[in-house]
Amino acid sequence: GAVVSQHPSRVICKSGTSVKIECRSLDFQATTMFWYRQFPKQSLMLMATSNEGSKATYEQGVEKDKFLINHASLTLSTLTVTSAHPEDSSFYICSARGGSHGNEQFFGPGTRLTVL
Amino acid sequence: QKEVEQDPGPLSVPEGAIVSLNCTYSNSAFQYFMWYRQYSRKGPELLMYTYSSGNKEDGRFTAQVDKSSKYISLFIRDSQPSDSATYLCATNAGGTSYGKLTFGQGTILTVHP
Numbered sequence: 409g410a411v412v413s414q415h416p417s418r419v420i421c422k423s424g425t426s427v428k429i430e431c432r433s434l435d436f437q438a439t440t441m442f443w444y445r446q447f448p449k450q451s452l453m454l455m456a457t458s459n460e461g462s463k464a465t466y467e468q469g470v471e472k473d474k475f476l477i478n479h480a481s482l483t484l485s486t487l488t489v490t491s492a493h494p495e496d497s498s499f500y501i502c503s504a505r506g507g508s509h510g511n512e513q514f515f516g517p518g519t520r521l522t523v524l
Numbered sequence: 525q526k527e528v529e530q531d532p533g534p535l536s537v538p539e540g541a542i543v544s545l546n547c548t549y550s551n552s553a554f555q556y557f558m559w560y561r562q563y564s565r566k567g568p569e570l571l572m573y574t575y576s577s578g579n580k581e582d583g584r585f586t587a588q589v590d591k592s593s594k595y596i597s598l599f600i601r602d603s604q605p606s607d608s609a610t611y612l613c614a615t616n617a618g619g620t621s622y623g624k625l626t627f628g629q630g631t632i633l634t635v636h637p
Contacts, residue, residue, distance in 0.1 A: 515568045
């Protein structure tokens with residue numbers, strides 16, 4: 409399978425600050441990347457879909473001004489949580505699809521965000 | 525009603541047992557079916573990917589899809605303690621929602637020695 413990395417793996421920040429999370433496809437070109445959020449003991453909830461060079465498509469209920477997504481290249485997408493608050497604390501996971509892998513999605517290891 | 529229903533368990537079995545994990549879905553447009561394994565504090569790992577009804581086998585894992593009943597299953601033979609994880613089923617409709625996955629809640633599996 410393909411490899412997707414995320415950085416950082418965990419981050420702790422103060423309320424009101426902004427946090428950037430990077431998602432990289434290491435061995436294939438990801439035409440589409442997805443950002444998910446997962447609360448403890450719950451499943452993954454899709455936040456947004458981003459295609460390289462285009463604006464992200466956000467799921468209903470997800471604030472696009474709070475969760476800024478940039479997909480500037482075929483191997484990198486970033487999620488910025490702006491003015492983070494404790495309720496934004498969660499496990500953020502990206503996935504990527506593209507290249508010869510067709511419809512298959514490959515997930516990153518996740519980023520644990522804790523907002524104090 | 526959720527689009528994909530999955531019994532969250534937890535499910536506890538002895539080593540060597542056959543494990544059966546199941547999901548049902550309600551949207552007839554779903555065409556692609558996946559099973560992911562997720563270890564604690566890690567991202568999901570793709571185990572099985574199927575498109576059509578029937579069985580698909582990969583080592584100790586068998587994925588089964590019954591589109592007429594909207595029912596998908598994952599069987600694990602000769603289960604090992606290392607199989608202890610959360611198993612997530614996922615589906616996708618293809619077409620304009622190509623790539624957009626809908627996940628089940630996940631089943632927590634523990635295989636004890």
